[in-house]
Amino acid sequence: MRRVYGSFDLVAVHHARNVLASEGIGAVVRNEILSSAAGELPPADCQIELWVLSDADAPRAEALLRFESDVPEGSVAPWRCDRCGEESEAQFTQCWQCGLVRQP
Ligand SMILES: [Zn+2]
Structure with missing residues (x-):
């Protein structure tokens, strides 16, 4: 199991x-x-x-x-924030550091 x-x-x-x-x-x-x-x-x-x-x-x-699950296709890789440069996991739609909403 x-x-x-x-x-x-x-x-x-x-x-x-x-x-x-x-x-x-x-x-x-x-x-x-x-x-x-x-x-x-x-x-x-x-x-x-x-x-x-x-x-x-x-x-x-x-x-x-x-x-x-609701994770959109192609977003499994971590992404980098445009404003502060922090890397966030794919499932987050906002930067954990500065709160910037991810741009599609
Ligand atoms: Zn940020």
Whole structure:
């Protein structure tokens, strides 16, 4: 088993599992009971997790789920801020240093 996805959003995790199921990849949701028992946002170490049953499916599962996420295509590389020159990870739409919004 290998972890391929984690989120605090139960709906998102179940959606991810459905995406994998539609591709014939078996996966299980973990920490679901833990987080719902808390009655509020779970702490960082009890993210709801999605694990594929077969390690061999993990690369394909990760590719599918990356496609499902909202990260636009072609923005996986870090980008450099025009104003202060700081490098930010692709998933950030604003410079972490000075707050400049990334230009497309
Ligand atoms: Zn900046």
